[in-house]
Amino acid sequence: MGNDFSRRDLLLKTASLAAAAPFTSLLSASPTARVVGEPVVPQSGPFALPELPYAYDALTAAIDEETMRIHHTAHHQGYVTKLNEAMIKAMTMDATSAAQWRSNSIDHILKNLQHVPNSIRTDIRNNGGGHSNHSIFWSIMSPDGGGEPTGRIKQVIDRDFGGFNAFKATFEGTGGNRFGSGWIWLVRNPDKRYAIISRPNQDSPIIEGRFPVLGNDVWEHAYYLRYQNKRVDYLKAWWNVVNWDAVNERLEMSDTW
Ligand code: MN3
16 A cells, blocks of 8 residues: 555545535636645546545455455446546536536545536436545544544534533444435534534535534445445444544534535
């Protein structure tokens, strides 16, 4: 595994960089909004699988090596590949805007999903959502993670969720009750209030204007090899690898989102 990407790079990859706007302004966003570290290669599409800032066997306190490898190289890569196919289709449909299409982060596109052409909107929702969700997921875990929340996220959890134990219980309960595949999120809502929500499939909270502070993947592919049907055991173990410093960085990002 390479370690060329710092966690901050990974966080920047997932940053959304502009307020909600019509499709025209989506297409006129500044080139500085281009996702950091992603190649400008229109033939293969603008998005790339982010490298992980740790080895596949680094998170065994919660997730086994084989699950990590398959999850990253097959599942996440699959979303990126299909997202790029949709983006190439969009650039072909509107060649004059191709450069602007390439320059936008996936989170900016998801935030403006209602302005994406109808013919590719579902592809972007599913595969763009998958790319964004997993990029966030990798970035908020660490082999040095776990333990009690610190800093600003501790303040949020204590103030709005009655402390870490109550927060975990609500999060795990929400995850256990998610029917089928989906994600569990702590989000910052547009009114700046925090909430634990679950969403099906790869639907990103960003589509609804909610900033994802932290999230866990409850698709079976995320846990089945080690935990089989015991999803809540996976949810409980996951806290062993949560990187609270990275979560605090996301809270900072939410201020300017
Ligand atoms: Mn997944």
